Amino acid sequence: MSEVRVLVGTRKGAFILSSDGRREKWDVSGPHFAGWEMYHLKGSPADPNRIYASQSSGWFGQLIQRSDDGGKTWNPVGNKFPYEGVPGTHQWYDGTPHPWEFKRVWHLEPSLTDPDTVYAGIEDAALFRSSDGGASWQEISGLRGHGSGPRWQPGAGGMCLHSILLDPGDPQRIFIAISAAGAFRTDDGGATWKPINQGLRSQYIPDPAAEVGHCVHHIAMHPSRPSVLFMQKHWDVMRSDNAGESWHEISGNLPTDFGFAIDVHAHEPDTLYVVPIKSDSEHFPPEGKLRVYRSRSGGNEWEPLTKGLPQSNCYVNVLRDAMAVDQLDQCGVYFGTTGGQVYASANAGDSWTPIVHDLPAVLSVEVQTLP
Amino acid sequence: MTGDRSGDRSRTTGDKTGAAVRLELPAHLRTLAQVEGEVCLRIDGPVTLTSVLNALEQLYPMLQGTIRDHATRQRRPFLRFFACEEDLSHDSPDAPLPDAVATGKEPLLVIGAIAGG
Numbered sequence: 001m002s003e004v005r006v007l008v009g010t011r012k013g014a015f016i017l018s019s020d021g022r023r024e025k026w027d028v029s030g031p032h033f034a035g036w037e038m039y040h041l042k043g044s045p046a047d048p049n050r051i052y053a054s055q056s057s058g059w060f061g062q063l064i065q066r067s068d069d070g071g072k073t074w075n076p077v078g079n080k081f082p083y084e085g086v087p088g089t090h091q092w093y094d095g096t097p098h099p100w101e102f103k104r105v106w107h108l109e110p111s112l113t114d115p116d117t118v119y120a121g122i123e124d125a126a127l128f129r130s131s132d133g134g135a136s137w138q139e140i141s142g143l144r145g146h147g148s149g150p151r152w153q154p155g156a157g158g159m160c161l162h163s164i165l166l167d168p169g170d171p172q173r174i175f176i177a178i179s180a181a182g183a184f185r186t187d188d189g190g191a192t193w194k195p196i197n198q199g200l201r202s203q204y205i206p207d208p209a210a211e212v213g214h215c216v217h218h219i220a221m222h223p224s225r226p227s228v229l230f231m232q233k234h235w236d237v238m239r240s241d242n243a244g245e246s247w248h249e250i251s252g253n254l255p256t257d258f259g260f261a262i263d264v265h266a267h268e269p270d271t272l273y274v275v276p277i278k279s280d281s282e283h284f285p286p287e288g289k290l291r292v293y294r295s296r297s298g299g300n301e302w303e304p305l306t307k308g309l310p311q312s313n314c315y316v317n318v319l320r321d322a323m324a325v326d327q328l329d330q331c332g333v334y335f336g337t338t339g340g341q342v343y344a345s346a347n348a349g350d351s352w353t354p355i356v357h358d359l360p361a362v363l364s365v366e367v368q369t370l371p
Numbered sequence: 372m373t374g375d376r377s378g379d380r381s382r383t384t385g386d387k388t389g390a391a392v393r394l395e396l397p398a399h400l401r402t403l404a405q406v407e408g409e410v411c412l413r414i415d416g417p418v419t420l421t422s423v424l425n426a427l428e429q430l431y432p433m434l435q436g437t438i439r440d441h442a443t444r445q446r447r448p449f450l451r452f453f454a455c456e457e458d459l460s461h462d463s464p465d466a467p468l469p470d471a472v473a474t475g476k477e478p479l480l481v482i483g484a485i486a487g488g
Contacts, residue, residue, distance in 0.1 A: 035399060036399070057399065058449055058486065059397070059399070059447065059449040059450060059483045059484070059486075060397075060399060060400065060403075060437040060438075060447065060450075060483075061436050061437055061440070061447060062436065063403070063433075063436075063437070076403065076433040079435070079436045079441075080435070080436060080441045081441075082441070082442060102442070
């Protein structure tokens, strides 16, 4: 029977939650790296025993950890992320130029085919790649170098490159997203990039339809249809049917279209999940009701999923990398909250149960489906 | 520089080829480096913050970047260097450390700032 392994990054360590395919009983391992901020952990699709983890601390900086045995043991690998050339400046919060400075790794995206190749999205926003299992990192400098970099600005959480989508049908094509610059695409393996933000509108920048400056919170795709992208923006849930060339809004009947997380059902490319959050100043669910919203029509029509989720006095947040799906026949959906709960649904969202209640604030959730 | 990565380092003394410096790391870095107690570092040449940290990072490469920034080589802002009841954090990293540190009589302490969290 298949197994699932849920990799959870929190403010104070990492946890690994394991279950068989029924997803009813869970083993909890952790905290790994106790006391450290674990922004993201992700396993290699090519070798599920290979897991990369981003470990950081305000005192001690950034580390990258690697496991070659499914998270049982870990070893620190390379933690040097040198910007290529003279880093230059981006915009600071007040619009003044600010030097590019490395702060942390937000997201690790292992290659779809090579366990030793992994991408890192960092703050201040840049994309790095390692081809030696994380021992060394090189910037894919065409992204920052394409011209708009001096106009990028940090969102409230920092100027982070938080989303990396690898196109399974075209190894030369990568999508990334940055808060608050927007989404970008390369079609040549990272040598050149273009902003893909046409159709986005953001009232918090001088030109609401500017080429860059949009606070994209997360982007997602279904691997069978990589030119269809979904986006949770600062406000607005968006969809592109042409690899980001243009976007249209699919917020539809959502109670609020602010939020962070968005994901796609493993087997239904038009089934989406979001967790609406009240507003940019009130980072909790509307009415104190934790509701995942599911669309089975690729957007616009949304249904609340509430069974098993708290429907009163709930004031947690669900962060951008804190939702994931498994690959089992009955698709499992998982998300973590800043209140330390990790909820699982073994029936595509129809009902939910907490795997754990009381972890530190959850920063990220990823799932591995094991044979 | 030579170092001792085995056994009890808490009272390792210097040898005749160079000074033996005792270094006390914060708990998280001891865990990362898989050491217990103090680290003993033998330094050839002047005993300075730079030479001590160079020796430490050579012996424990996983600590590179955790005490000094990779690019600037500056002390990370939430860390301090104490020794002999003095704060050495703002001294030149190339200034000689106190004799008591250089001879191993007193440890050099790497301290995480009290900054919540």
